[in-house]
Amino acid sequence: MNYFNKNDELIVLGIETTCDETGASVISVHKNGKQKILSNIVHSQFEEHSGFGGIVPEVAARAHLTNISFIVSESLNKSKIDVSKINAVAVSCGPGLIGGLIVGTSFGKAFALSREIPFIPINHLEAHILSPRLFDKIDFPYLALLVSGGHTQLLYVEDLDKVKRIGTTLDDSVGETFDKASMILKLGWPGGRNIEIAAKHGDPNFFKLPRPMLKRKNSDFSFSGLKTALFRIAEKKNLNKQIKSNLAASLQLAIADVLEDRCKNAFKTINNTNKGCKNFVVAGGVASNQLIRERLKSLGAHNNFTVFYPPIEICTDNAAMIAWNGVEKIKKYGIENVNNFNFEPRARWPLDPDAKAVRNAKEPR
Numbered sequence: 001m002n003y004f005n006k007n008d009e010l011i012v013l014g015i016e017t018t019c020d021e022t023g024a025s026v027i028s029v030h031k032n033g034k035q036k037i038l039s040n041i042v043h044s045q046f047e048e049h050s051g052f053g054g055i056v057p058e059v060a061a062r063a064h065l066t067n068i069s070f071i072v073s074e075s076l077n078k079s080k081i082d083v084s085k086i087n088a089v090a091v092s093c094g095p096g097l098i099g100g101l102i103v104g105t106s107f108g109k110a111f112a113l114s115r116e117i118p119f120i121p122i123n124h125l126e127a128h129i130l131s132p133r134l135f136d137k138i139d140f141p142y143l144a145l146l147v148s149g150g151h152t153q154l155l156y157v158e159d160l161d162k163v164k165r166i167g168t169t170l171d172d173s174v175g176e177t178f179d180k181a182s183m184i185l186k187l188g189w190p191g192g193r194n195i196e197i198a199a200k201h202g203d204p205n206f207f208k209l210p211r212p213m214l215k216r217k218n219s220d221f222s223f224s225g226l227k228t229a230l231f232r233i234a235e236k237k238n239l240n241k242q243i244k245s246n247l248a249a250s251l252q253l254a255i256a257d258v259l260e261d262r263c264k265n266a267f268k269t270i271n272n273t274n275k276g277c278k279n280f281v282v283a284g285g286v287a288s289n290q291l292i293r294e295r296l297k298s299l300g301a302h303n304n305f306t307v308f309y310p311p312i313e314i315c316t317d318n319a320a321m322i323a324w325n326g327v328e329k330i331k332k333y334g335i336e337n338v339n340n341f342n343f344e345p346r347a348r349w350p351l352d353p354d355a356k357a358v359r360n361a362k363e364p365r
């Protein structure tokens with residue numbers, strides 16, 4: 001299948017607006033196998049939401065609308081690629097906050113229409129778990145742990161567009177746990193990164209926090225009890241800097257212990273059912289946490305799995321992973337078959353359509 005232009009290149013523009021990051025990226029793939037991020041611009045709406053202690057959907061949608069054309073122009077300028085050279089536009093059309101999704105999807109469709117190029121709708125979750133393939137050669141099938149603000153899932157990634165869920169959270173996501181904890185400890189927004197910074201000066205064994213689901217036979221997660229336990233301690237304490245650091249470090253360690261235990265079970269499941277699968281991908285915003293990276297790296301090594309992470313800046317939301325997912329689709333289906341102009345943005349868009357819905361899981365996106 002030839003999908004390269006006259007210069008033996010394929011150039012894709014990616015657009016990301018699912019949550020609180022407006023992103024645009026241009027990537028190029030050469031016939032010789034070289035793939036390059038030519039630009040990856042991300043505007044994080046920290047300031048817009050900081051006064052609220054969380055993301056306000058209406059505020060997010062308006063900020064995407066204000067910023068998207070500037071972010072796309074900046075991305076094109078930085079890539080030094082003339083707009084006429086873009087071969088396709090890939091847009092994350094869900095899951096996410098519907099206002100932002102409408103902004104990104106409409107902008108992407110207008111771009112595709114005016115340039116007469118394919119419009120490729122991308123599932124944001126799939127983009128996360130494929131993102132390490134932009135940097136390393138990782139063959140399918142592989143096991144993936146997706147740890148983001150909205151999701152905590154263990155997935156068997158058989159192929160592009162073919163994913164089986166083998167574990168999920170029964171209530172809160174791990175990213176949400178970091179974010180709520182940061183609010184309780186008054187460490188500000190965004191939570192995960194601030195908890196990690198505070199934890200550097202804390203004693204992780206100072207407070208004994210629960211490890212929900214530890215030693216259960218399945219690969220599911222639960223974090224709401226951990227969040228409540230932290231809240232109960234915090235409300236009785238004078239939250240000085242040292243106590244906050246100790247609580248942050250204790251929370252981070254409890255989360256790392258739980259993730260390690262749940263992944264260990266997933267390795268067992270995979271070993272029993274799909275022996276050939278020996279690669280393990282960890283992706284999503286929480287995958288930028290150093291302690292979690294180290295713990296899962298050594299867990300993989302002990303279980304004969306090779307562990308892959310995207311670089312830190314590709315763990316949190318960005319458009320390079322969206323553009324890359326577009327490239328993956330073009331490579332598999334051919335550039336003439338990927339246009340899906342009638343696709344409508346989806347607030348909910350599960351990766352594994354056969355997986356049962358979990359009653360109490362919030363799965364906001």
Ligand code: KG4
Pocket residue numbers: 019147148149150151174175176178179190191192193196284285286287288289290315316317
């Ligand atoms: O993948 P992502 O950017 O957005 C979603 O798709 O949800 O993930 C955002 C989540 C947030 O909950 C944030 O607190 C968490 O990733 N996060 C971290 C760190 N950086 C971001 N959690 C722990 N440690 C970090 N360094």
Ligand code: ZN
Pocket residue numbers: 124128148149284285316317
């Ligand atoms: Zn994400």
